[in-house]
Amino acid sequence: xxxxxxxxxxxKQIQNTYYNENNKNMFxxxxxKFSCAENVTDNIGLDNxxxxxxxxxxxxxxxxxxxxxxxxxxPNMYIYFSEHVYNMxxxxxxxxxTICIEVNVSSLTITAIERYKDLIIYLSQKxxxxxxxxxxxxxxxxSSNITKNIIQLINLLxxxxxxxxxxxxxxxx
Numbered sequence: 489x490x491x492x493x494x495x496x497x498x499x500k501q502i503q504n505t506y507y508n509e510n511n512k513n514m515f516x517x518x519x520x521k522f523s524c525a526e527n528v529t530d531n532i533g534l535d536n537x538x539x540x541x542x543x544x545x546x547x548x549x550x551x552x553x554x555x556x557x558x559x560x561x562x563p564n565m566y567i568y569f570s571e572h573v574y575n576m577x578x579x580x581x582x583x584x585x586t587i588c589i590e591v592n593v594s595s596l597t598i599t600a601i602e603r604y605k606d607l608i609i610y611l612s613q614k615x616x617x618x619x620x621x622x623x624x625x626x627x628x629x630x631s632s633n634i635t636k637n638i639i640q641l642i643n644l645l646x647x648x649x650x651x652x653x654x655x656x657x658x659x660x661x
Contacts, residue, residue, distance in 0.1 A: 492556075495532070495540050499559045502531050518603050522562040529560045538572050549588045550580050554596050566607045570614045577615060581622045589623060593638070594630035601641050612646050620653040627659045635660050 506524045513520045529537060541557045544550055561569075580587035601608070628635055639658060643651035
């Protein structure tokens with residue numbers, strides 16, 4: 489069993505227990521999703537989860553796995569997570585001079601972008617605008633038909649200059 493599969497199984501068990509103890513809401517889910525995410529974080533540990541979410545692969549590409557991130561992301565961890573992302577990007581620039589970013593967007597939805605809007609804004613403020621100059625490309629993998637719409641929505645959260653630079657580097661697979 490791979491390390492990713494192991495953490496996914498552990499997360500799934502924690503989520504199932506949470507929703508068995510707290511009836512799953514059919515509507516207005518954000519507050520409950522954040523509560524469940526905090527429960528996942530408390531049980532597995534934020535650093536352990538972040539390590540499985542954002543990392544450099546063997547080719548030196550900075551990888552971000554939304555499928556893991558969505559299971560533990562909640563407002564109380566945004567600042568810590570943003571600091572980690574900042575440090576990972578700075579490390580990549582220092583080590584490789586430029587970086588490639590690969591984002592697994594499997595199951596990403598427009599409602600998720602709304603749920604994590606504050607984190608996206610915080611990250612856009614944390615990372616200097618010049619950071620994008622060190623990014624060769626940003627590849628979105630496991631994308632759906634709405635990925636391009638989601639990217640356009642995310643770009644609305646950035647300055648016009650940053651959004652233009654991001655668009656120049658985006659590849660959707």
